[in-house]
Amino acid sequence: MAVSRRRGDEGETARLREEVIRLLRRLLEKVKAL
């Protein structure tokens, strides 16, 4: 149970990380285009 929740957390973190990276890339593009 604990393990699966841990996995679920990891999945959530990975998703979050992807999102942050995507957002940072977008910000990078926007700043470059300034």
Place this chain on the structure above:
Amino acid sequence: MSEEYWFGLVKSHLVETSAWARWRLPEAAKNAVLRKAIREVLLLIYENMGPDWADKFDWEAEFEKIIDYESAEDFVRGIVAKYGFAPTVEEQVERAKAEMVKAITEMLDEARELGPDVLREVRERVADLLGEADELRELRAKLERAEERAAKYRREARTYKQIADTLRERVRRLEEELSALRAGVRREAERAKPPEEVEVPLRPVRAPEGRPAKPKRRGLTEGDWREIKEEFEYLIWRELGRVPRIAYKAFRVRRRELEPMVAEMPREEAKEFAMREMEKEAHEVIAREREKRVAPRRAAPAIAVEEAPVIRILGLPRAARRYIPTWRAWEAGVPTSLPELFKSPIRKWEYVMWVDWLKKRMERDLRWAEKVGQGETIRKLYEEWMRDPEKAPENVRLEFRWAHEDFYTGPLKDEELEKFKAWLAKRDLSMDWYETLPEDMKKVVRAEFRIYGMP
């Protein structure tokens, strides 16, 4: 006075002093570099000193050195250093941009190390910053338009400065926010190798201010229309040298048509669209006006040869032909005009007047030159001109003699009459001939007599 004006002034000065010819660049490049430098310097003056200072700036003297620089940028950097100006807003934005790009790239590298709490925090902040970046981009576009306008119309200088200041401030804030975020991320990334260790929530960054997204304005304001109208009138004026009455009517009609079309567009887009449409309209007005002006043009009336006094002049000796008006110059070779005469070297007997006049002019110039720490340079320049009138540029000589226009061109005094007759006679001319001349030409003859024939 606009960019165009200063460009004309500086260019003619460079041509006169032959610096233009010495400048080792292709002709088109010279124009482009000069124009760019003039605009940059004009905007710098607007940003740093205010619009009125543009008149006090010694454009001619400062720009004489442009031929020694590799590019407009280098030259402008020299001016910035000399006058202690703040760097241009463009330059500041570019510098801030480089910093921000670096910070974001580093954060991208470190994102893999971050724990969920920090990631959440970063996500919030970055989403916020994205909005700010968008607004900045709009502001930058606005600045570019304001720059165009400020270069054309001085009254726009204040608007330009306001936008430039806002942009500067906003870019600085974005940079600060990013670097704070960057510092927080770095700290956490170092600490949080195993995700469990992320206990301390990231709080180095100010909490998001939660700026609610403003609903974007739609359609155009009265101010926007005014701006568009001004642009419209300018386009026509530039081509025709005036704004015909039909132009105003065309604008009104077209505006009525455009208004419903742009009512639902976001403001920026609407403005661009309306601007483009009005530009087309302006070109139509210009074309129509040109057509109108060409159509009724009749053949020029033949010159009534028997009646033209100039024909009598043509029968006179060669020495007389130089006084023939410019419009008959093709018959007579190069005519002498007052400006040409006034630009000629200062004669020895004029020296006292020359020095007196220069002293007055120097006093006037020193008033502002000392304010900007240029007093010594100006004083030296004037002293050089006083010692050696040859060193003064011809436009200064021209100004000097215009200042004494009455002295040179005024009616002949009794005591001058004999000398004048003798001077004419020496050139095979007579008093009778002189009397046939129109007053303008008489003035030229008298000026030439006074400069060359008097002493």
